Amino acid sequence: MAEIKQLKDPVSRRRFLAVGGSTTAVAAFLAACGDDSGTTTTTSTMGSGGGDETAQFGKGDVGILNYALTLEYLETAFYADVVKSGLFKGAELETIRKFGAEEAEHVKALTAAVKSLGGKPAPEPKTEFPLKSAKSVLELAGTVENLGAAAYLGQAANIQSPEVLASALAIHSVEGRHAAVLNTLLGESITPDGAFAKPADVQTVLKSVEPFIVG
Amino acid sequence: MNEKLSTPELAAVEIDAEGGDLSRSDVILKGALAAGAVYGTFMVGPYVRKALAMSESGDVGILNFALTLEYLESTFYEEAKTRAKTSGELKSLLNLIASDEQQHVEALTATVKKLGGKPVAEPKFDFEYNDTAGFLKLAQTFEDTGVSAYNGAGPMIKSKEVLAAAGGIVQVEARHAAAIRLQNKDEPAPVAFDPPLDEKQVLKAVEPFIV
Numbered sequence: 001m002a003e004i005k006q007l008k009d010p011v012s013r014r015r016f017l018a019v020g021g022s023t024t025a026v027a028a029f030l031a032a033c034g035d036d037s038g039t040t041t042t043t044s045t046m047g048s049g050g051g052d053e054t055a056q057f058g059k060g061d062v063g064i065l066n067y068a069l070t071l072e073y074l075e076t077a078f079y080a081d082v083v084k085s086g087l088f089k090g091a092e093l094e095t096i097r098k099f100g101a102e103e104a105e106h107v108k109a110l111t112a113a114v115k116s117l118g119g120k121p122a123p124e125p126k127t128e129f130p131l132k133s134a135k136s137v138l139e140l141a142g143t144v145e146n147l148g149a150a151a152y153l154g155q156a157a158n159i160q161s162p163e164v165l166a167s168a169l170a171i172h173s174v175e176g177r178h179a180a181v182l183n184t185l186l187g188e189s190i191t192p193d194g195a196f197a198k199p200a201d202v203q204t205v206l207k208s209v210e211p212f213i214v215g
Numbered sequence: 216m217n218e219k220l221s222t223p224e225l226a227a228v229e230i231d232a233e234g235g236d237l238s239r240s241d242v243i244l245k246g247a248l249a250a251g252a253v254y255g256t257f258m259v260g261p262y263v264r265k266a267l268a269m270s271e272s273g274d275v276g277i278l279n280f281a282l283t284l285e286y287l288e289s290t291f292y293e294e295a296k297t298r299a300k301t302s303g304e305l306k307s308l309l310n311l312i313a314s315d316e317q318q319h320v321e322a323l324t325a326t327v328k329k330l331g332g333k334p335v336a337e338p339k340f341d342f343e344y345n346d347t348a349g350f351l352k353l354a355q356t357f358e359d360t361g362v363s364a365y366n367g368a369g370p371m372i373k374s375k376e377v378l379a380a381a382g383g384i385v386q387v388e389a390r391h392a393a394a395i396r397l398q399n400k401d402e403p404a405p406v407a408f409d410p411p412l413d414e415k416q417v418l419k420a421v422e423p424f425i426v
Contacts (some may be wrong), residue, residue: 024323100404107408149386157379162370166263169366170408172382181397183390189393191311195318195385199379 012013053158061164062119064155067202068168069110069122071148074209075103077127078144085131092185093132097143100179106171113167125213145193147200147208149175154199162213255278257269274377275332280414281381282323284364287421288357289316294342306397312354313390313408319384325375341426349401358392360412360420361385366412 022041029198057066079100082088114121153173155210159165180190191197230339294314295301301309324334344350365385393403412420 010341019381037260095403097402102404102407111406130223132270153379153382153386156369156382157375165370166366166411167408169382169385170368170411172411173362173385173389174407177393180390180393181403182395183399189311190308190390191315191387193383193387195315195387196322196383197390198383 025035054155058114058119058124061161062114062117064159064168065114065117065164066119066122067155068152068171069107069114070125071151071205072103072106072110073122073124073208074127074212075144075148076100076107077124078129078141078212079103081127081129081131082137082141085137087131087134087137094182095181096183099141099181100147102174102178108173109167109171117161117164127212128214129212138185139181142179142186143189143208145175145179145182147205149179150198150200151202151205153197154201155204156199168173234279249379256398274372274374275327276332277372277381278323278327278330278377279332279335280368281328281365282320282327282335283338284306284361284417284421285316285319285323286335287424289320289362290337290340291342291357291424292316295354298344300347301350305347305351308394309397312394313373315387319387322384326380330374330377338425340424342424351395354395355392355397355399355401356420358388358395360417361388362392362409363412364414364417366409367413367417369411378417 044169054063054067057063057070079096081090082096083093111121129137129140145168149172152168152175156165156172159168183192292309295309296313299309328332342353344353362385365381365388369378369381369385372381389409396403396405
């Protein structure tokens with residue numbers, strides 16, 4: 001998590017504001033609402049609209065969906081590898097299976113959504129994850145889920161189609177649930193960003209998952 | 216457990232997909248919402264259309280609607296500090312959530328004002344429960360309903376800034392929901408897609424607690 005937080009420079013000012021208590025949280029919320037103080041954080045975290053940030057994955061909503069699809073493929077592969085690793089038993093294994101199954105449903109839904117917009121679904125990346133111990137795997141899972149939730153949040157306002165937005169929101173909150181469960185298992189705060197979750201931009205997210213994508 | 220109210224058993228949301236064309240009238244909420252039963256296995260298609268069936272309302276209207284829900288949650292958790300008989304880990308969780316909800320109230324109030332609107336007045340609430348289990352059951356209902364309310368309202372929000380900010384709140388509500396569900400030994404993320412609820416459905420769910 002520490003690594004990821006460092007990478008989130010564009011939002012660090014708001015993160016700082018948000019931890020200072022309720023008064024500053026209002027300031028943080030207003031900053032996110034495009035306060036007229038000329039803050040640059042809003043634009044940097046929200047992009048300039050139309051899914052420009054995700055252009056490498058396709059135009060507009062297709063690009064955003066394909067970006068999300070790539071992340072969901074990664075999560076699905078991760079959980080499948082973890083299940084196979086034999087590192088978990090009992091209730092924890094069941095949780096991992098359940099989360100993996102939900103990520104797989106996200107893959108299906110996003111693939112269908114890309115096709116319905118006339119786009120070409122992003123290919124499934126080849127992945128490899130370090131699966132050394134149960135603890136390190138849970139930590140990685142926590143990182144991936146918190147990042148996934150932040151990734152959806154970072155794109156929500158860029159989505160053009162209300163239907164696509166509704167789908168993304170329905171997935172976004174489930175990623176938030178997953179993240180909270182993993183944070184609980186890790187003994188970490190369920191809301192590491194405080195009362196207002198912070199978005200992550202595409203560059204930050206891709207840089208964070210790059211080590212797990214091979215070829 | 217109180218006879219009159221008990222805790223709200225949220226009945227099923229029924230989706231009648233005649234001809235694949237869903238409108239709000241096709242979606243029936245039976246009684247108060249029951250989080251567990253609300254969750255079905257529906258595909259993307261039906262529920263996005265359901266979300267879009269939410270009544271037209273400007274951003275101020277949506278924010279004030281969210282503010283009402285946050286008032287409810289904030290009051291509920293604040294009261295629970297002295298009523299719910301929590302200790303240890305649950306007590307810490309309660310304090311954390313209470314603080315988050317209070318910050319949501321303040322942020323939404325400020326945002327309504329900033330948009331030139333008038334923040335809705337804080338309603339009076341009445342939460343009937345007698346023990347920790349009763350508190351947790353209600354908490355689960357409120358958090359799941361909150362998530363679904365924001366998800367349902369999201370596509371109606373016109374301002375990108377307000378949408379991004381609401382997204383930052385709903386994710387926190389989802390995290391609360393998962394943590395409360397863990398306390399209840401319930402599935403923290405019961406379905407792959409959190410179902411949206413429209414304004415009418417949400418109001419029906421929270422009405423019993425507004426006096």
